Amino acid sequence: MLQKLARVFKEKAQQDLERIVKGTSKTREKLGVIEELFTYWNLEDADETLEELEDALIMSDFGPKTAFKIVDGIRDKVMSGRVKTGDQMRAELKLSIATLLRERGGSSELSLGDAQPAVLLIVGVNGGGKTTTIGKLANKFSSGGAKVVLAAGDTFRAAAAEQLEEWARRSGAEIVRADSDKTRPDTLLFQAVDSAVKSGADLVLCDTSGRLHTNWSLMDELAKCKRSISKRLPDAPHEVLLVLDGTTGLNMLNQAKEFNETVQLSGLILTKLDGTARGGAVVSVVDELGVPIKFIGVGEGIDDLQPFDADTFVDALFPEAAQQ
Ligand SMILES: Nc1nc2c(ncn2[C@@H]2O[C@H](COP(=O)(O)OP(=O)(O)O)[C@@H](O)[C@H]2O)c(=O)[nH]1
Ligand SMILES: [Mg+2]
Structure with a gap:
C-alpha cells in the first residue's frame, strides 16, 4: 500500500x-x-x-x-x-x-517495498526543515490511509519533541517520545520501531537532531542511530533522506558528502524552494553523489511538499517568461 x-x-x-x-x-x-x-x-x-x-x-x-x-x-x-x-x-x-x-x-520515487513498517530516517543540519518535512510526509501518508508513527529522535533540544508532537496532532500520526531527558537518540529510535512493529504501523518517520557535518562525535551518533534501527528491523531504515536547505548554495555539497559517508543516503529533500533558493547547487550534489532528489519543500504549511520532478525543476530554473 x-x-x-x-x-x-x-x-x-x-x-x-x-x-x-x-x-x-x-x-x-x-x-x-x-x-x-x-x-x-x-x-x-x-x-x-x-x-x-x-x-x-x-x-x-x-x-x-x-x-x-x-x-x-x-x-x-x-x-x-x-x-x-x-x-x-x-x-x-x-x-x-x-x-x-x-x-x-536515479528514481525519485520512495522505495518502500513491502516493508511493514517502512522506516525513513531523516537527517541534516540544524534548521534545514527536517521536522517540518516529517510533518508534511506524515500528513500525506496518513491521509492516504497509512498508519504513521513519528519517532522523536531529536532528544537534544527539549522543544524538538514538542514541535514534532504538534505535527503528529495535525497529521493524525502517533508519536514515540523519550520518557526521560537522559534517553539516547539511538535507544529512542529502537523503541519507536519496536512499538511500530508491535502495533502494526505502516510507516515510521524518524526525526534526528540537527548536526553540523563537521562535528565528528555527532556524526558518529547518527551512525549509531541507523544501526540501532537495523538492530530492531533488519532491512530498515528503508530510506535515509538528507534534508538540504535550498537557500544554502554550494556548501550543501560538503554537507551531503559527509552525511553520505556516515549514513549512506538514499535520497535528498530540498526545502525552502519558495524562498530565495539557490537551486543550482543541488544539481551538483546529485551529480557528485549519485543520489536522487525525492521531495521538495515549497512552504511552511502542511501541504507544501511536492515529489521531485526533474523537468518541472528545470523549467523553474529557466521559465518561459524569461525566454523572450
Ligand atoms: N519557507 C519555507 N520554510 C520552511 C520549509 N521547510 C521548513 N521551513 C521552515 O524552516 C524552519 C526550520 O524548520 P525545522 O523543520 O524546524 O528544521 P529542522 O531543524 O531541520 O528540524 C522552520 O521555521 C520551518 O517552518 C519550506 O519548504 N519553506
Ligand atoms: Mg527539528
Whole structure:
C-alpha cells in the first residue's frame, strides 16, 4: 500500500510550478546572464560563449565539475552541428540538466517495498526543515490511509519533541517520545520501531537532531542511530533522506558528502524552494553523489511538499517568461 501511495504523490509533481519559479529567483537572477548569451549567441564565437556559459553556471552555484560536464556535452552538440541557435542551446542546456538529474540520481520515487513498517530516517543540519518535512510526509501518508508513527529522535533540544508532537496532532500520526531527558537518540529510535512493529504501523518517520557535518562525535551518533534501527528491523531504515536547505548554495555539497559517508543516503529533500533558493547547487550534489532528489519543500504549511520532478525543476530554473 505504501508503495502505491508513494506513486500517487509522484503523479502530482507537475503542479505548483509557479511557487518553485518564484523561489528559485536567486539562481535565476544569476542565470539571467545565460539568457543574454542565448540572445546574442552566434556560431562564430561559439568557444567564447560556451566558456561564458560555464562561468555563469559556476556563478549560479552549479559547482565547477558539474558545470564543466554540462557545457562539455553542449560543446559536442555545437561542434557536430546539432545546436545552431540560441534557442536550441537553451533547450539543450535544460535537457542536459534534466537528464543529469534523472540519470545520476536515479528514481525519485520512495522505495518502500513491502516493508511493514517502512522506516525513513531523516537527517541534516540544524534548521534545514527536517521536522517540518516529517510533518508534511506524515500528513500525506496518513491521509492516504497509512498508519504513521513519528519517532522523536531529536532528544537534544527539549522543544524538538514538542514541535514534532504538534505535527503528529495535525497529521493524525502517533508519536514515540523519550520518557526521560537522559534517553539516547539511538535507544529512542529502537523503541519507536519496536512499538511500530508491535502495533502494526505502516510507516515510521524518524526525526534526528540537527548536526553540523563537521562535528565528528555527532556524526558518529547518527551512525549509531541507523544501526540501532537495523538492530530492531533488519532491512530498515528503508530510506535515509538528507534534508538540504535550498537557500544554502554550494556548501550543501560538503554537507551531503559527509552525511553520505556516515549514513549512506538514499535520497535528498530540498526545502525552502519558495524562498530565495539557490537551486543550482543541488544539481551538483546529485551529480557528485549519485543520489536522487525525492521531495521538495515549497512552504511552511502542511501541504507544501511536492515529489521531485526533474523537468518541472528545470523549467523553474529557466521559465518561459524569461525566454523572450
Ligand atoms: N519557507 C519555507 N520554510 C520552511 C520549509 N521547510 C521548513 N521551513 C521552515 O524552516 C524552519 C526550520 O524548520 P525545522 O523543520 O524546524 O528544521 P529542522 O531543524 O531541520 O528540524 C522552520 O521555521 C520551518 O517552518 C519550506 O519548504 N519553506
Ligand atoms: Mg527539528
